[in-house]
Amino acid sequence: MNAAIEAEGLTKTFGSDVRALNGVSFSVEKGTVLGLLGPNGAGKTTTVRVLTTTLVPDDGWARVNGLDVVKDANKVRASIGLAGQYAAVDENLTGRENLRMVGQLFQLSRKDANRVADELLEHFDLTEAAQRPAKTYSGGMRRRLDIAAALVVRPPVLFLDEPTTGLDPNSRNSVWQIVEDLVASGTTVLLTTQYLEEADRLADNIVVVDRGAVIAEGTPAELKSTLGETVLDLGFPDPASANSASILFVGSWPAPPVIDGSMLELPIDSGPSQVMAALRVLDDAGMAPSSMTLREPSLDDVFLSLTGRRTELEEAQS
Numbered sequence: 046m047n048a049a050i051e052a053e054g055l056t057k058t059f060g061s062d063v064r065a066l067n068g069v070s071f072s073v074e075k076g077t078v079l080g081l082l083g084p085n086g087a088g089k090t091t092t093v094r095v096l097t098t099t100l101v102p103d104d105g106w107a108r109v110n111g112l113d114v115v116k117d118a119n120k121v122r123a124s125i126g127l128a129g130q131y132a133a134v135d136e137n138l139t140g141r142e143n144l145r146m147v148g149q150l151f152q153l154s155r156k157d158a159n160r161v162a163d164e165l166l167e168h169f170d171l172t173e174a175a176q177r178p179a180k181t182y183s184g185g186m187r188r189r190l191d192i193a194a195a196l197v198v199r200p201p202v203l204f205l206d207e208p209t210t211g212l213d214p215n216s217r218n219s220v221w222q223i224v225e226d227l228v229a230s231g232t233t234v235l236l237t238t239q240y241l242e243e244a245d246r247l248a249d250n251i252v253v254v255d256r257g258a259v260i261a262e263g264t265p266a267e268l269k270s271t272l273g274e275t276v277l278d279l280g281f282p283d284p285a286s287a288n289s290a291s292i293l294f295v296g297s298w299p300a301p302p303v304i305d306g307s308m309l310e311l312p313i314d315s316g317p318s319q320v321m322a323a324l325r326v327l328d329d330a331g332m333a334p335s336s337m338t339l340r341e342p343s344l345d346d347v348f349l350s351l352t353g354r355r356t357e358l359e360e361a362q363s
């Protein structure tokens with residue numbers, strides 16, 4: 046394999062007790078997208094910070110473009126782009142000024158910096174807003190500007206830390222399109238996300254992290270096959286009925302049913318006929334659900350099937 050990014054046994058502890066990374070290893074082949082998927086506090090940003098040289102690991106090593114992120118930090122920095130979780134644009138500068146400034150920081154001539162800025166503004170649909178201070182931009186525009194800033198030097202490897210968190214569906218789609226275009230032109234991308242849907246759409250491979258450790262990895266199809274393509278949520282009047290209903294499916298259903306309070310969640314991987322089959326099983330036992338919803342699996346479903354527990358966010362909410 047021709048790796049653009051390699052991480053081996055990365056460990057990082059903050060203070061005396063926060064173990065943010067606990068031996069994280071993975072590699073990303075050139076020209077592919079890796080989705081680093083995990084809940085709040087999993088260690089995604091810490092991993093990105095190590096790989097982009099703003100944080101030195103306590104143990105383990107990593108290479109980007111074959112360069113060691115600690116020993117060759119300067120060279121690594123020159124060959125990567127980073128759009129962070131919190132946009133790094135200067136609020137008081139206009140979109141165009143922001144991009145020109147980045148170009149000049151990277152030692153482009155004034156003329157080249159201007160040209161690249163205008164090309165990127167055009168490409169990211171920001172030309173009309175180019176003369177306005179970034180503080181007047183919407184969340185989606187700001188994120189596009191931030192990604193544009195990461196592309197000024199056309200880096201072969203791009204890191205995007207939660208590129209679409211907090212964006213509306215339209216803006217999210219335009220960021221997805223941008224990533225797809227970049228990959229089509231040969232860029233290697235590592236993106237972090239809390240959305241299975243996003244990793245599914247963009248990533249060639251997914252690494253699932255939890256509490257500083259890799260708990261699963263594979264293609265989106267491989268990960269989803271562990272829990273079915275779709276989830277059928279069946280509501281019951283109370284947890285006891287949900288429990289009795291679940292017993293009907295244990296052993297006979299292709300993937301194990303999950304109980305969440307008075308909700309029974311059944312993985313569905315072969316379409317409507319399987320939904321019919323589920324309802325027949327209930328009907329034969331004289332049971333009827335009080336509600337029924339079909340949905341895409343979420344990160345939380347992947348989590349539950351991998352770890353037997355919900356993400357901390359869900360735990361906090363329930």
Ligand SMILES: Nc1ncnc2c1ncn2[C@@H]1O[C@H](COP(=O)(O)OP(=O)(O)OP(=O)(O)O)[C@@H](O)[C@H]1O
Pocket residue numbers: 059060063064065083084085086087088089090091092130239
């Ligand atoms: N500078 C720091 N000092 C102390 N603790 C930190 C620091 N940076 C991160 N942590 C802790 O390390 C753990 C991993 O944090 P990290 O930011 O990598 O998670 P994340 O997966 O990016 O989460 P999110 O989805 O919320 O952005 C968390 O418990 C966090 O509180």
Ligand SMILES: [Mg+2]
Pocket residue numbers: 089090091130206
């Ligand atoms: Mg983060």
